[in-house]
Amino acid sequence: MKIIFDIICYFFCSSLFLISCSNNDSSSGSSSSSETTSSSDNSTNSTSSYLVSEITQTNEGDGYLSGSFEVPSNGISFMLSTFMDNNSAVGFYSLTDPDGINILNSSSALYSYSSGSLGAYGFASVLVPHTTNFSAKAGTWTFKNYNNDRVKLNVRTGSTPSTATFSVQAYITGTTWSANDIASALSVMSNIFNTNGITLSLKETITISDGQYATISSSFTDSTTSALISQGSEDSVNLFFVEDQPSSETAILGVSSGIPGAMAIASSWNGVINYLSAHAIGSSLSSQLLGETAAHEMGHWLGLFHTTESTGDSFDPLSDTAQCPLSLDQDSDDKVNAEECNGYGADNLMFWTTWSASSQAAGKTQENLSSEQQYILKYSPIAK
Numbered sequence: 001m002k003i004i005f006d007i008i009c010y011f012f013c014s015s016l017f018l019i020s021c022s023n024n025d026s027s028s029g030s031s032s033s034s035e036t037t038s039s040s041d042n043s044t045n046s047t048s049s050y051l052v053s054e055i056t057q058t059n060e061g062d063g064y065l066s067g068s069f070e071v072p073s074n075g076i077s078f079m080l081s082t083f084m085d086n087n088s089a090v091g092f093y094s095l096t097d098p099d100g101i102n103i104l105n106s107s108s109a110l111y112s113y114s115s116g117s118l119g120a121y122g123f124a125s126v127l128v129p130h131t132t133n134f135s136a137k138a139g140t141w142t143f144k145n146y147n148n149d150r151v152k153l154n155v156r157t158g159s160t161p162s163t164a165t166f167s168v169q170a171y172i173t174g175t176t177w178s179a180n181d182i183a184s185a186l187s188v189m190s191n192i193f194n195t196n197g198i199t200l201s202l203k204e205t206i207t208i209s210d211g212q213y214a215t216i217s218s219s220f221t222d223s224t225t226s227a228l229i230s231q232g233s234e235d236s237v238n239l240f241f242v243e244d245q246p247s248s249e250t251a252i253l254g255v256s257s258g259i260p261g262a263m264a265i266a267s268s269w270n271g272v273i274n275y276l277s278a279h280a281i282g283s284s285l286s287s288q289l290l291g292e293t294a295a296h297e298m299g300h301w302l303g304l305f306h307t308t309e310s311t312g313d314s315f316d317p318l319s320d321t322a323q324c325p326l327s328l329d330q331d332s333d334d335k336v337n338a339e340e341c342n343g344y345g346a347d348n349l350m351f352w353t354t355w356s357a358s359s360q361a362a363g364k365t366q367e368n369l370s371s372e373q374q375y376i377l378k379y380s381p382i383a384k
């Protein structure tokens with residue numbers, strides 16, 4: 001998300017806690033074998049080379065479930081997801097590649113970044129590649145998993161990507177603004193990706209007139225938010241432009257359901273929220289800022305982290321994104337804002353907060369992606 005609220009905190013602070021407390025470092029399971037989930041529900045997408053399936057798991061009898069899957073020789077990427085419908089914590093204990101390397105072990109770059117490793121409420125996933133140091137190696141992968149309702153795998157196959165196209169579906173709720181009012185913001189968003197080598201294929205915006213969705217919580221486990229996001233298309237990145245956020249919540253510009261979200265899987269995590277009222281200038285919308293917010297949240301949803309977090313001591317796992325250390329904090333508020341990070345990544349789409357209003361008015365934007373950020377998007381399981 002952008003500005004005050006931090007989705008990473010959802011994963012880092014709250015979710016992990018539950019999982020690591022109770023399940024720390026158990027020995028591996030010896031015993032067998034009642035199957036908990038076994039339906040295999042394969043479906044292909046006719047215009048894209050990915051396949052989503054449900055993986056049969058084996059109950060290890062020690063609190064873990066295990067499973068395995070094959071990545072074919074032309075595998076490009078995959079996302080492994082675990083779900084729990086009552087929104088209790090889920091996560092993976094291990095994910096071992098065909099060379100026997102557990103890519104979620106404590107020395108892995110993914111250990112403190114991937115929701116699949118940290119754990120999260122209701123949905124957690126592992127994306128490969130999530131940094132350029134990982135690849136979807138061909139062969140048999142195995143995993144151990146905490147209790148869950150189902151594990152799904154989305155594998156992309158094909159030739160090595162040099163570009164990417166994403167299908168994007170926008171939705172608008174409420175009565176204050178209509179599809180026409182967000183059209184120029186969608187153009188801003190599309191241009192941002194275009195200048196970074198990525199094409200968006202925008203579907204016609206869908207208006208959702210049901211009044212219960214005009215104001216919704218930024219929590220994806222909220223029942224109304226869940227009902228809205230679950231309407232998202234399974235073959236697109238779903239961007240929900242929601243009129244307003246409950247006044248009881250800390251105001252934000254937008255929020256992603258995960259880093260990444262549930263790609264091509266209908267669920268509460270199949271999209272992002274952009275709050276329209278937070279982008280209002282008088283009765284109209286700031287198209288530049290709204291376009292940047294939508295692109296930023298979409299970046300999260302596809303697996304990009306903030307390049308620098310507010311504290312100036314936490315950075316994304318990529319090697320070519322500029323970092324803005326706390327030593328650049330000039331006003332001693334223990335945060336690094338965009339002005340303090342000028343030249344240190346403040347112009348990156350995935351910087352943690354926006355430029356100040358006066359900098360925006362002076363033409364400052366956040367539209368850049370590094371080559372490694374572009375790489376992650378181009379290898380996305382749902383890119384074409």
Ligand SMILES: [Zn+2]
Nearest residue numbers: 001002306352
């Ligand atoms: Zn963000």
